[in-house]
Structure formats: structure tokens, C-alpha cells
Amino acid sequence: GDEEDEEAPAAPAEPGDVPKLAPRQEKKTEQQRRREKEARALAARQRREKAARCRRQELFRLRSLRQQVKWWEAELLRRRQARLAKRLAKDALPRRLGPLKYEDPSLEVQLSDELAESLRTLKPEGSVLRDRFKSLQKRSLIEPRERAKFKRRYRLKYVEKRAFREVT
Numbered sequence: 001g002d003e004e005d006e007e008a009p010a011a012p013a014e015p016g017d018v019p020k021l022a023p024r025q026e027k028k029t030e031q032q033r034r035r036e037k038e039a040r041a042l043a044a045r046q047r048r049e050k051a052a053r054c055r056r057q058e059l060f061r062l063r064s065l066r067q068q069v070k071w072w073e074a075e076l077l078r079r080r081q082a083r084l085a086k087r088l089a090k091d092a093l094p095r096r097l098g099p100l101k102y103e104d105p106s107l108e109v110q111l112s113d114e115l116a117e118s119l120r121t122l123k124p125e126g127s128v129l130r131d132r133f134k135s136l137q138k139r140s141l142i143e144p145r146e147r148a149k150f151k152r153r154y155r156l157k158y159v160e161k162r163a164f165r166e167v168t
Helices: 002-006 030-092 128-138 162-167
Strands: none
Touching: none
């Protein structure tokens, strides 16, 4: 009864097909066992080597990633500091209140040949009122302005004088 079960085909038989017999397992020799054991050992060694290679690769990748993250952080810090410096520089400048931009007044200095020999005879330069006005503009308390231009209310009439008419 057992031999008939082993000879039964694996797939259902179709008409016209010859039933295939399963190969019979014979007892392995010592040489075959040794070769299989060596093959298993070789496969295990190859798996270990591959895993070690992968770990080394991951370690190298980790180093490069760490280096890249360090570079990114340094770049972010540099940008943040640049933004902060720009903001501080912008805050130090006077705000623009009107259409005109604030301009620093030119320093009024006397050259060495213009200087008086004695400090007592030295004449004061500049105007205190103008300095105060510029200071208020710089502190953004008043808007920078140009001097108002003189504008006539009416056009000048051309009048020919009698004396001039006689000469010509």
C-alpha cells in the first residue's frame, strides 16, 4: 500500500499523459553530506560578509550624512546671522517717513590753513538749529524735506520803460 501512494502523480492525470514518478530518495553518502555541509557553511559565510559590507557601507553613509547635516546647520546659522545683521543695520537707519530719504549732513570742517592760530579767535562753524533739525530727521521724528521753492502767485509783466524806449 505505501509504495502505491508514493508513485501517485502530483498533478491530476489527464487522458493521454504518462504519469510521472517522484524521484526516490536514496541514502546520502558521507561525501555528499560533507559537500552539502561545506556549501551551507560557504553560504552562511557569504551572508555574514554581505551583512558586514552593508554595515560598513551604512557607517560610511552615516558619516557622510552627519557631515552633510553639520554643513546644513552651519549654512542655516550663517543665514540666520546674516538676516539678523541685516535687520539690525536696517533698524539703525532712520525710517522713511516721506517721499525723500534721509541724508547725513556733510561735516563742516576747517582746513589747516583756514584754522585760526588761537582757539579763542576760532569762529564757530555750522548752525545749532540746522543740527537739531537734522537730528530730528535722523531719529525719524520729522520727515526729511527739501527747502520750499519760492513760487510766484502771478506771472511777471514785461513793462517797457520810457527811458529805454527813447534810446532805441
